[in-house]
Amino acid sequence: MADIDRSHLGLTAPIVTARLILRSVKTADDVMLTRIWTDPDVRRYMGGPLEPGAVRHRNTDFVGKPGKYCVAIRASGEPIGLLGIGADRRSGNWEVSYGFLPEHWRRGYAREAVHALLVWVFERVPDAELIAANTRTDNEPSRRFLEAIGGRFVESFGDHAESVMYAIPRSGVPGETGSGVGTAGTGFL
Template sequence: MADSVPSRPALTVPLPTARLVLRAVQPDDDPMLTRIWTDPDVRRYMGGPLSSEVVRHRNGDFVGKPGKYCVTLRATLEPIGLLGIGRDHRSGHLEVSYGLLPEHWRRGYAQEAILALLAWAFERLPDADVIVANTRADNAPSRQLLQAIGAECVESFGEGDESVMYAMARRQFLTPP
C-alpha cells in the first residue's frame, strides 16, 4: 500500500449499477441511517443498537462525507443501506464496510454494491493493490458475501480471534489493458 492512496476516496458523482445507485449520503437519508444504527438485526454482530445520542452524531458525520455512500434502488431511488471505504487502522489498507436494511437482504444488492465500489476504487486509485473488509468470525452471512465476491480470509484477530479480515486484490477486479 502506498502513502498516496487517500484515506477516504471521494465518489463525486452517483455510481449506477444494474439495480442500484451509489451516491453521497444526504440529509434526507436520516431515517434509513437511524434504522441502520438501531435495528437489532443489522447491529447483531456489532454490539447491538446504538443510543439516540450516538445515532444523531453518526448521522451528521455521514452526510456528504467522502468515503460514506448511500445505496439506493435504481428504479425508485429509495435508500436501502450504506457503503463505506476508508483506512483500516490495523492493516493500513483501505477497508470497505457495508450495511443494508433487513428487508433488502438476500437479494444480491450488497454484492452488487460492493463489487461496484471496489471496481470504482481500484480504477481510480492505482496505488491501492488490496482493499480489506473486517467482520465477526461468527457472522456467517457477511463471510459468505465476502467469499462470493472473491475475497480471501487472510487474518483472524481480536480476543479469541472473534474477528476476521478478508482481502480483495486489484487483479481480481480489473482486467489488464
Template sequence: MPLPTDRLVLRAVQADDDGMLTRIWTDPDVRRYMGGSVPQDVVRQRNRDFVGKPGKYCVTLRVTGQPIGLLGIGQDHRSGHLEVSYGLLPEHWRRGYAQEAILALLAWAFDRLPDTDVIVANTRADNAPSRQLLQAIGAQFVESFGEGGEESVMYAMTRREDPTSV
C-alpha cells in the same frame, strides 16, 4: 459523483437519509454482529457526520431512489489498507444488492486509486452471511483476530484485470 449499477445507485449520503441511517445504527438484525444498537445521541451525531462525507455512500434502488443501506471505504487501522464496510436494511437482504454494491465500489476504487492493490473487509467470525458474501465476491481469508472480546476475521480483495468478474 453517483456510481450506478444495474439495480442500484451509490451516492453521497444526504440529510434526508436520516431514517435509513437511524435504522442502520439501531436495528437489532443489522447490529447483531456489530455490538448492538447505538445510543440515540451517537445516532444523531453519526447521521450528521455522514452527510456528504467522502468514502460514505448511500445505497439506493436505481428505479425508485429508495435508500436501502450504507457502504463505506476508508482506512483500516489494523492493516493499513483501505477497508470496505457495508450494511443494508434487513428487508433488502438476500437479493444480491450487497454484492452488487461492493463489487461496484471495488471496481471504482481499483480504477481510481492506482496505488491500491488490496482492499480489506473485517467482520465477526460468527457472521456467516457476511463471510459468505465476502467469499462470493472473491475475497480471500487473511486472518482471525480478537477485538473487544469477539473474534473477528479479515478478508482481502486484490486488484484484478476486471474486478467485477468473480
C-alpha cells in the same frame, strides 16, 4: 501503504449499476441511517443498536463525506444501505464496509453495490492492490458474502479471535453484478 486520503473519493456523479445508485449520503437519508444504527438484526454482530446520541452523531458524520455512500434503488430512489471505504486501522490497507436494511437482504444488492464501489475505488487508487474487509468470526453470512465477491481469508484477530480479516485483491474483483447474498454488515456501521 502511505496515509490513506479519502478526499479524492467524493462522488462528483453517482455510480449507477443495473439496479442501484451509489451516491453521497444526504440529510434526507436520516430514516434509513437511523434504522441501520438501531436495527437489532443489522447490528447483531456490531455490538447491538446504538444509543440516540450516537445515532445523531453518526447521521451527521456520514452526510456528504468522501468515502461514505448511500445505496439506493435505481427505479425508486429508496435508500436501502450504506457503503464505506477508508483505512483499515490494523493493516493500513483500504477497507470496505457495508450494511443494508434487512428487508433488502438476499436480493444481490450487497454484491452489486460492493462490486461497483470496488471497481470505482481501484480505478481511482492505482497503487491499491487489495481492499480489506473485517467482520466477526461468527458472522457466517458476511463471511460467505466476502468469499463470494473474491475475498480471501487473511487472519483472525482480537483477544479471543472474534474477528476476521479478508482481502479482496484488485485481480480478484468479480466481473459480474446483480447476484449473490445480502448481509448484515462488516463492522463499520
